[in-house]
Amino acid sequence: MKTGLTPEEQGLLAPVERGPILERTLEWAAINSGTANLEGLSAMAARLADAFAALPGEVRLVEPAPVEKVDSEGHIREIAHGRHLVLSVRPEVERRVILTGHMDTVYAKDHPFQTCDWLDEDTLHGPGTADMKGGLSLMLAGLAAYERGHPTLGYDVMINSDEETGSLSSAALIAELAQGKMAALTYEPGLPDGSMARARPGSGNYAAIVHGKSAHAGRNPEDGRNAVVAAGDLALRLAAGRREGLSVNPARIEGGAPNNTVPDLAILHFNLRPRTPELADVARTLIDEAIAEVCTAHDVSIHLHGRVSRPPKPVGAETEALFGLVSKAAADLGQTMRWKDTGGVCDGNNIAACGVPVLDTMGALGGAIHSPDEFMLASSLDARARLTALVMHRLDRHGVIL
Structure with missing residues (x-):
């Protein structure tokens, strides 16, 4: 020994x-x-x-x-x-x-x-x-x-x-x-x-369920509310919130519709990792603000599912x-x-x-x-x-x- x-x-x-x-x-x-x-x-x-x-x-x-x-x-x-x-x-x-x-x-x-x-x-x-x-x-x-x-x-x-x-x-x-x-x-x-x-760091996994409105992609697309576009916008806004000590990773978008239909459903899955409890609060504010902005800009509704399940x-x-x-x-x-x-x-x-x-x-x-x-x-x-x-x-x- x-x-x-x-x-x-x-x-x-x-x-x-x-x-x-x-x-x-x-x-x-x-x-x-x-x-x-x-x-x-x-x-x-x-x-x-x-x-x-x-x-x-x-x-x-x-x-x-x-x-x-x-x-x-x-x-x-x-x-x-x-x-x-x-x-x-x-x-x-x-x-x-x-x-x-x-x-x-x-x-x-x-x-x-x-x-x-x-x-x-x-x-x-x-x-x-x-x-x-x-x-x-x-x-x-x-x-x-x-x-x-x-x-x-x-x-x-x-x-x-x-x-x-x-x-x-x-x-x-x-x-x-x-x-x-x-x-x-x-x-x-x-x-x-x-x-x-x-x-x-901490870690949280989320799914943002985006509900839009379907319409014909050729006859009346203006009557639709494209959930995939809204989900993409939300992904970009979340990704822009990355900063020192906080990573945000939009990982996957599900949903959609046939090519001739404005999609009324999309689900954005994303992960965030805050280094401190304070940054976990910052991340939650980032999510809430991004969702509110996307809902207004695209006239859609978004339901968020998930939380920070691993604290920093x-x-x-x-x-x-x-x-x-x-x-x-x-x-x-x-x-x-x-x-x-x-x-x-x-x-x-x-x-x-x-x-x-x-x-x-x-x-x-x-x-x-x-x-x-x-x-x-x-x-x-x-x-x-x-x-x-x-x-x-x-x-x-x-x-x-x-």
């Missing part, structure tokens, strides 16, 4: 081996668990429940909260999601930690990227290997190692089925479990060089202290660790909004996530499992020291 570890810590970490963690990762990566694949998510949840039952405490599967979405015809309909896994260990203990991950991936059941192969002896190419089947597997190994060391901390593990689409059906569950926790660890992948995510994640003193604890543990293990701001969002945003310090890239190292080139570094599995065990042990013994 590296210097910097006590004899107790060396004994705690010695049994951690890569083989079982990798075997479990490969088994779980072979299960397609795209967010919309309810059958695959059910199979994945069952495997996770069996695996995490090796830890003390109660494993339960929680029904998803209702979620609504605007369809291509402008109707609001409910979207089905898979169940979420929760493990509660020593629930009677006051000092508690929350660890979170997700079982869903971005790869649909019919996506061509479904199998794993090795690019070299350390680089595993496969769907969900880094994001985050490897992270779930090493989390379990780290907690199992921690449990060998006379633990006194209580903790909850939450693994949701909808993180990749914004955690809308699990947000209330995350908030409930995060309350009162001394720290949070989330198992999003780190970068291959060991970089960890620091501050994150700033970094305060408690989070700095948690990173200090984790980075010291990594250094004592001989692991490289860096920390930098990122434009991505995750469940760490939701946890931070509950006032809990969170480090949200505790998972396997890898890259090219959300693409057919996704890969994971196998050597990070046992390394990060040891890091989890050591961090939990030191949180247990010392807490987060400001």
Whole structure:
């Protein structure tokens, strides 16, 4: 073992081996668990429940909260999601930690990227290997190692089925479990060089349903109100609102009509990412003003559906202290660790909004996530499992020291 570890810590970490963690990762990566694949998510949840039952405490599967979405015809309909896994260990203990991950991936059941192969002896190419089947597997190994060391901390593990689409059906569950926790660890992948995510922006997904008036495109177009043109105007006005710390991305326009008809329906889908709560308020004003201007200019009506569901994640003193604890543990293990701001969002945003310090890239190292080139570094599995065990042990013994 590296210097910097006590004899107790060396004994705690010695049994951690890569083989079982990798075997479990490969088994779980072979299960397609795209967010919309309810059958695959059910199979994945069952495997996770069996695996995490090796830890003390109660494993339960929680029904998803209702979620609504605007369809291509402008109707609001409910979207089905898979169940979420929760493990509660020593629930009677006051000092508690929350660890979170997700079982869903971005790869649909019919996506061509479904199998794993090795690019070299350390680089595993496969769907969900880094994001985050490897992270779930090493989390379990780290907690199992921690449990060998006379633990006194209580903790909850939450693994949701909808993180990749914004955690809308699990947000209330995350908030409930995060309350009162001394720290949070989330198992999003780190970068291959060991970089960890620091501050994150917020994120909101919206659908603006534009209702115009149909008319014949040749005989009386002036009697129509073109919803597609209005939606395009709204997209341009929103895009013009980009500024430092606030990105706005008009992503897709649905709707329309045959070429000989003035279209009376269009749906503009867009995303915005504010760096601060103040910029989230600025963004809402931007949206409201743009909608009002477009309604007046084009004589249409617009119904807005959506919200900022991932609050901005700033970094305060408690989070700095948690990173200090984790980075010291990594250094004592001989692991490289860096920390930098990122434009991505995750469940760490939701946890931070509950006032809990969170480090949200505790998972396997890898890259090219959300693409057919996704890969994971196998050597990070046992390394990060040891890091989890050591961090939990030191949180247990010392807490987060400001």
